[in-house]
């Protein structure tokens with residue numbers, strides 16, 4: 001199982017005069033004791049690709065049985081086989097999280113396979129860059145329905161089942177820092193992630209009395225080979241991949257981070273396994289940012305303003 005390694009990129013950073021933040025520990029290692037998740041069932045939406053798969057992998061290494069859910073069966077099956085190679089059991093359930101009936105079916109399938117998941121990672125989301133004035137109503141709805149409504153439906157089903165069973169649980173919502181900074185060019189996704197962040201804070205209080213933790217986990221820039229063409233295209237505008245590999249090292253992206261490197265997906269996975277672990281039982285309603293301080297970045301002097309249209313190489317509105 002690979003981690004879409006930024007290791008190569010990290011080496012680049014170390015060749016510089018400034019070291020940047022140190023490289024992460026090797027893939028396959030963990031700060032948590034072996035077997036921390038033995039007997040636990042972990043449900044990860046969007047667990048067939050990218051960061052969701054990396055998160056699922058870290059839970060699997062620590063003994064969890066996994067349920068991964070998303071729309072595309074072929075990718076889910078490939079990920080299931082890959083994750084099963086880490087030792088645990090893995091079930092893949094096709095599901096569009098916008099549909100409450102499909103959401104119910106995922107939990108039914110999980111219960112039948114291993115029992116009620118004790119951990120839910122709401123990782124599935126949708127996003128593409130688009131100037132707000134060009135965005136169709138359906139484009140807005142699509143991103144908000146998947147990212148915010150889908151997250152709510154999954155979380156509601158998880159809580160209902162735990163409330164009925166009287167059992168504790170842990171929810172982790174994967175967010176984005178533009179939830180609180182705003183995201184020019186990503187107005188739909190930023191608004192949806194702001195809603196996801198708000199859910200963390202509302203539901204943590206609402207459900208703490210029942211033993212359910214709800215936390216947020218925000219990745220910084222963590223490129224991986226499953227990035228959609230839209231997101232990849234956005235990165236390509238800033239930093240074209242070198243060589244023949246579409247996921248080749250991108251020194252230019254590293255140079256744009258205070259850490260002088262992008263994040264490795266496993267760094268998010270490690271944070272998720274901590275947040276849902278017995279060592280974080282008094283942490284709820286919190287959002288942990290794993291981004292090398294990129295979201296706090298400010299220059300002494302503000303950079304020149306470049307409109308979203310110009311950044312995307314688009315002509316005047318309406319032409």
Ligand SMILES: CCCCC/C=C/C(=O)SCCNC(=O)CCNC(=O)[C@H](O)C(C)(C)COP(=O)(O)OP(=O)(O)OC[C@H]1O[C@@H](n2cnc3c(N)ncnc32)[C@H](O)[C@@H]1OP(=O)(O)O
Pocket residue numbers: 125126127128129130135136137138139140142143176189228230231234235
């Ligand atoms: C680089 C910084 C990133 C920072 C943070 C990153 C956050 C992330 O969330 S990354 C995760 C990205 N991953 C995904 O988005 C995976 C899932 N995404 C998708 O499957 C598609 O992108 C989807 C959301 C468009 C698919 O949803 P679906 O319901 O199948 O939608 P349709 O294909 O029917 O399209 C709906 C609607 O949206 C319009 N649209 C699609 N792409 C674009 C685009 N690039 N620009 C403008 N509009 C777009 C599409 O045309 C439809 O609208 P109508 O034509 O009006 O019907």
Ligand SMILES: NC(=O)C1=CN([C@@H]2O[C@H](COP(=O)(O)OP(=O)(O)OC[C@H]3O[C@@H](n4cnc5c(N)ncnc54)[C@H](OP(=O)(O)O)[C@@H]3O)[C@@H](O)[C@H]2O)C=CC1
Pocket residue numbers: 045046047048049050051052069070071072073075095096097098122123124125126127146150174175176177218219220221222223224226227228
């Ligand atoms: N990569 C990064 O640098 C950053 C990522 N993030 C966040 O991290 C998370 C993962 O992103 P990343 O791995 O990069 O993106 P991916 O595109 O790889 O993952 C998105 C996942 O969501 C699933 N998905 C999309 N729509 C639905 C749906 N309607 N129902 C069920 N599943 C769905 C997709 O599977 P399928 O198509 O099969 O449905 C896919 O597995 C997201 O929440 C994203 O916002 C935040 C900041 C930066």
